[in-house]
Amino acid sequence: MALSAAARRELDRILGPRGVVDGAVASLAYESDGLALIRGTPEIVLLPRDTAQCAAALGVLAAEGVPVVGRGAGTGLSGGATPVSGGALVGMARMRDVLELNLQDRFARVQAGMVNVDLTNLCAKHGLFYAPDPSSQQACTIGGNVGENSGGPHCFKYGATTRHVLGLVIVTADGQVLDLSQPRLEPDGYDLVGLFVGSEGTFGLATEITVRLTRKPAAVETLLAVFGDLDGACDATSDLIAERLEPSAIEILDRLTIEAVEQSVFRAGYPRGAGAVLLVEVEGSETEVATTVRDVTRIARARGALEVRSARGESERKKLWAGRKGAFGAMGRIAPDLYVADVCVPRTRLKELVLAATRIAAEKRLKLSNVFHAGDGNLHPNISYDRRNPDEVERVLAAGREIMELCVAAGGSLTGEHGVGLEKREEMCLVYGDDDLAVMRRVREAWDPARRMNPGKLLPVRGCREARGASLPRRAAPDHAPQAHGGSGR
Amino acid sequence: MSFNDESLVDYARTLDCIHCGLCLRTCPTYQLTGNESSSPRGRIALMRAVAEQRLDARDPAYGEELDFCLVCRHCESVCPAGVRFGEMMEHARASRARVSPKAAPLRFVRWLAFGHALRSRLLLSAAHGALSFAQRSGILGRLAPSLGARGAGLASLPEVPRSRDRELLPPCTAAQGERRGDVALLEGCVMPELFGRVNRATASVLSKLGYDVRTTREAVCCGALHAHNGDLAGARELARTLIAAFEKQAAGSSEPLPIVVNSAGCGAHMKELGRLLEDDPSWSGRAAAFAARVVDFSEFVAARLPDAARARFADPDAPYRVAYDDPCHLCHGQQIRREPRAILDGIEGLRRVEMPNSEGCCGSAGIYSLLRPEDSLAVLAPKLAEFQATGAEILVTANPGCHLQWQAGLSRAGSRAQVLHLAEVVDRALPAP
Numbered sequence: 001m002a003l004s005a006a007a008r009r010e011l012d013r014i015l016g017p018r019g020v021v022d023g024a025v026a027s028l029a030y031e032s033d034g035l036a037l038i039r040g041t042p043e044i045v046l047l048p049r050d051t052a053q054c055a056a057a058l059g060v061l062a063a064e065g066v067p068v069v070g071r072g073a074g075t076g077l078s079g080g081a082t083p084v085s086g087g088a089l090v091g092m093a094r095m096r097d098v099l100e101l102n103l104q105d106r107f108a109r110v111q112a113g114m115v116n117v118d119l120t121n122l123c124a125k126h127g128l129f130y131a132p133d134p135s136s137q138q139a140c141t142i143g144g145n146v147g148e149n150s151g152g153p154h155c156f157k158y159g160a161t162t163r164h165v166l167g168l169v170i171v172t173a174d175g176q177v178l179d180l181s182q183p184r185l186e187p188d189g190y191d192l193v194g195l196f197v198g199s200e201g202t203f204g205l206a207t208e209i210t211v212r213l214t215r216k217p218a219a220v221e222t223l224l225a226v227f228g229d230l231d232g233a234c235d236a237t238s239d240l241i242a243e244r245l246e247p248s249a250i251e252i253l254d255r256l257t258i259e260a261v262e263q264s265v266f267r268a269g270y271p272r273g274a275g276a277v278l279l280v281e282v283e284g285s286e287t288e289v290a291t292t293v294r295d296v297t298r299i300a301r302a303r304g305a306l307e308v309r310s311a312r313g314e315s316e317r318k319k320l321w322a323g324r325k326g327a328f329g330a331m332g333r334i335a336p337d338l339y340v341a342d343v344c345v346p347r348t349r350l351k352e353l354v355l356a357a358t359r360i361a362a363e364k365r366l367k368l369s370n371v372f373h374a375g376d377g378n379l380h381p382n383i384s385y386d387r388r389n390p391d392e393v394e395r396v397l398a399a400g401r402e403i404m405e406l407c408v409a410a411g412g413s414l415t416g417e418h419g420v421g422l423e424k425r426e427e428m429c430l431v432y433g434d435d436d437l438a439v440m441r442r443v444r445e446a447w448d449p450a451r452r453m454n455p456g457k458l459l460p461v462r463g464c465r466e467a468r469g470a471s472l473p474r475r476a477a478p479d480h481a482p483q484a485h486g487g488s489g490r
Numbered sequence: 491m492s493f494n495d496e497s498l499v500d501y502a503r504t505l506d507c508i509h510c511g512l513c514l515r516t517c518p519t520y521q522l523t524g525n526e527s528s529s530p531r532g533r534i535a536l537m538r539a540v541a542e543q544r545l546d547a548r549d550p551a552y553g554e555e556l557d558f559c560l561v562c563r564h565c566e567s568v569c570p571a572g573v574r575f576g577e578m579m580e581h582a583r584a585s586r587a588r589v590s591p592k593a594a595p596l597r598f599v600r601w602l603a604f605g606h607a608l609r610s611r612l613l614l615s616a617a618h619g620a621l622s623f624a625q626r627s628g629i630l631g632r633l634a635p636s637l638g639a640r641g642a643g644l645a646s647l648p649e650v651p652r653s654r655d656r657e658l659l660p661p662c663t664a665a666q667g668e669r670r671g672d673v674a675l676l677e678g679c680v681m682p683e684l685f686g687r688v689n690r691a692t693a694s695v696l697s698k699l700g701y702d703v704r705t706t707r708e709a710v711c712c713g714a715l716h717a718h719n720g721d722l723a724g725a726r727e728l729a730r731t732l733i734a735a736f737e738k739q740a741a742g743s744s745e746p747l748p749i750v751v752n753s754a755g756c757g758a759h760m761k762e763l764g765r766l767l768e769d770d771p772s773w774s775g776r777a778a779a780f781a782a783r784v785v786d787f788s789e790f791v792a793a794r795l796p797d798a799a800r801a802r803f804a805d806p807d808a809p810y811r812v813a814y815d816d817p818c819h820l821c822h823g824q825q826i827r828r829e830p831r832a833i834l835d836g837i838e839g840l841r842r843v844e845m846p847n848s849e850g851c852c853g854s855a856g857i858y859s860l861l862r863p864e865d866s867l868a869v870l871a872p873k874l875a876e877f878q879a880t881g882a883e884i885l886v887t888a889n890p891g892c893h894l895q896w897q898a899g900l901s902r903a904g905s906r907a908q909v910l911h912l913a914e915v916v917d918r919a920l921p922a923p
Contacts, residue, residue, distance in 0.1 A: 264572060
């Protein structure tokens with residue numbers, strides 16, 4: 001699916017200096033997102049500066065019939081931004097401008113490549129913030145968050161990205177611009193914006209995003225409860241939910257994660273040697289916070305917390321959160337690669353399913369750690385591995401699948417916040433039948449009849465009946481096969 | 491696998507990177523281009539691909555990404571996996587120069603500078619004499635346009651100070667007031683030529699704090715520029731000379747003499763000499779002992795200033811507004827952020843303001859500003875705007891490269907703000923005991 005010379009020249013003209021990147025070096029740097037297990041080789045990487053450039057470039061690609069993958073910062077963990085071999089990758093990293101900041105009506109309109117944390121920094125001095133805070137918020141983009149409907153610790157209280165997107169400008173597969181940027185709480189007619197959020201780049205590319213800004217709470221307390229083991233922390237979470245307490249975030253980190261974080265630049269002061277810590281943030285009015293803090297402390301102690309303490313001031317609070325958010329990267333100290341499973345389970349069954357995941361990993365001789373959004377029942381069983389070991393890779397994939405099957409069977413879901421991407425597309429059959437998926441395909445084709453936008457993601461490639469019959473060899477597509485390499489050991 | 495340049499890249503180190511991407515936002519070249527191959531994570535992926543023989547180390551685009559990096563090491567400050575990116579870049583550049591020797595841009599200039607000039611006081615002086623002549627005679631101004639972008643870089647160099655400003659410090663500057671001890675001071679290679687006044691201010695502050703300040707003429711350059719640009723053999727050779735010179739100077743001292751460094755780039759490199767020479771059994775122990783003695787000017791002074799007389803820069807009722815810009819190799823290379831600010835906050839007549847991205851690179855990066863002037867200025871541009879927005883009258887830095895870069899940038903922008911080294915500020919404020 002090579003691009004014609006004329007099309008290439010046209011793209012150069014549209015995108016200007018440093019706007020078109022190709023060759024071995026570019027394709028290697030872009031071969032995967034945060035899911036390093038699956039890789040592809042883009043034919044070309046395009047870096048537009050605004051909606052007009054993006055639309056013009058997509059027009060050229062449409063005429064050439066080239067597949068298009070959108071990409072924010074490439075921090076996603078389900079392979080949503082993995083390039084499609086022979087296709088174009090459209091990176092949003094040069095689209096970082098604020099287009100409008102409306103403090104009265106409390107919304108901002110930004111370009112898709114704006115980094116999540118920059119948006120919060122931008123409005124902090126006005127007493128506002130952007131609520132969804134994925135752990136990768138120091139790098140990930142608002143556009144990527146829209147594509148994946150990203151979450152984050154504080155989404156327990158505030159809800160995931162879709163709750164905060166008020167409008168979008170979308171460039172469609174054929175290079176048309178669809179302007180839905182006017183902030184609306186209630187759309188006239190179909191809620192196309194709502195439909196688009198979480199479509200993982202299979203409908204089109206969001207280039208401008210209108211987001212809701214949230215007022216900072218009057219009071220905040222961050223509690224750290226230290227447990228001897230993971231069970232106590234899980235039980236305490238189930239109790240918090242059962243008692244209908246409403247902290248803004250409830251997070252759990254286990255022993256291995258604590259060790260890795262405490263060795264890193266994000267050292268947070270989690271007690272080393274603890275079996276688990278429960279990190280709870282409480283926000284609201286002074287009285288609300290005081291009451292909730294008392295209740296959380298009581299519940300944590302009843303479930304065996306060895307210590308419950310409050311962050312002393314803003315800087316300690318920031319450290320506690322930075323440690324939590326650096327946890328994925330910190331696992332680089334354990335092994336070269338990390339598989340981050342992302343499943344949701346009923347919060348009454350946290351302990352049981354965490355235990356089951358641990359058992360599955362142990363059976364497969366894999367190293368498992370846990371750091372997760374306990375309040376949402378969003379588990380992240382993390383498996384450390386080395387992608388150069390094909391046998392280990394097989395075991396990781398098998399464990400991932402078993403964990404998903406178990407959680408779905410327990411009434412949970414395939415994905416909490418990372419999206420389906422390439423990682424879980426075949427597992428969509430665990431949740432949906434062929435009929436359901438056929439309807440989804442029709443919705444997708446309404447946006448992109450030629451199915452050129454992020455092909456091969458989100459929806460299973462084969463029918464479920466067929467897939468259920470086979471053993472689901474995930475290496476069907478050679479480009480996406482993990483490759484093993486020789487070389488010196490680590 | 492230890493630090494050596496036998497393999498093309500430090501393969502084991504590339505495996506530390508788990509591809510999380512938290513480094514992206516800090517990287518000046520990624521900020522400039524939005525291109526992931528110009529990001530730390532991308533460059534590590536390229537290094538790994540070289541080691542796994544999926545990329546030819548002679549690929550010019552690979553070389554370009556290595557050259558484009560400023561080695562500011564901002565990524566190291568935010569890397570949860572503890573990737574030692576600066577070291578990996580030095581390694582990769584060294585092996586790249588070996589497999590593809592023709593690829594080095596301005597090879598002659600590098601050969602002259604790294605092979606000869608920086609090692610010799612006489613040649614450094616001659617080089618500066620020539621530049622000085624070219625500037626004062628107007629030749630440079632006429633010649634520069636024909637040299638393209640690099641000529642513009644040369645033309646924007648600040649005027650070389652007159653010869654009396656370039657005199658070296660005496661072997662010992664005596665303590666003033668009550669004597670508290672001895673310290674060694676690194677004069678450096680470029681510093682005496684371009685910023686003799688900073689060295690004099692440094693010695694003056696230390697002497698006012700009660701220290702005999704001792705220098706050595708047996709070592710010139712610490713080798714930081716060599717290492718950053720991939721000449722590891724040259725860097726090791728200079729390191730041995732440097733260590734021997736400071737050992738000799740300290741002979742007879744009962745305690746290890748602190749070596750005060752007023753150049754962040756040199757200090758960061760000198761603190762890591764233990765690693766540079768770790769595979770050399772006869773030097774590794776000496777290098778580690780030497781590295782342990784190295785202390786940045788701000789670290790040394792922040793601990794002692796409160797005991798000294800009250801420092802006063804100006805009338806407290808009419809204070810100067812100052813902004814401190816963290817040199818990369820101080821905040822990221824040495825994790826020193828608090829001390830320079832504490833020093834400035836302790837001086838009367840200064841009102842310190844923070845710049846939003848004070849930890850971002852200014853684009854100087856050693857000889858980068860000469861090799862890639864356009865990129866260097868593009869990296870500076872947003873910082874320049876942020877500095878001007880603070881309304882500060884003085885920009886304080888702690889590294890000669892950053893000092894030059896800010897001077898050039900501010901003068902181009904028509905700003906009247908001054909650039910001062912932290913030592914100059916303290917010297918002006920601190921009365922003699």
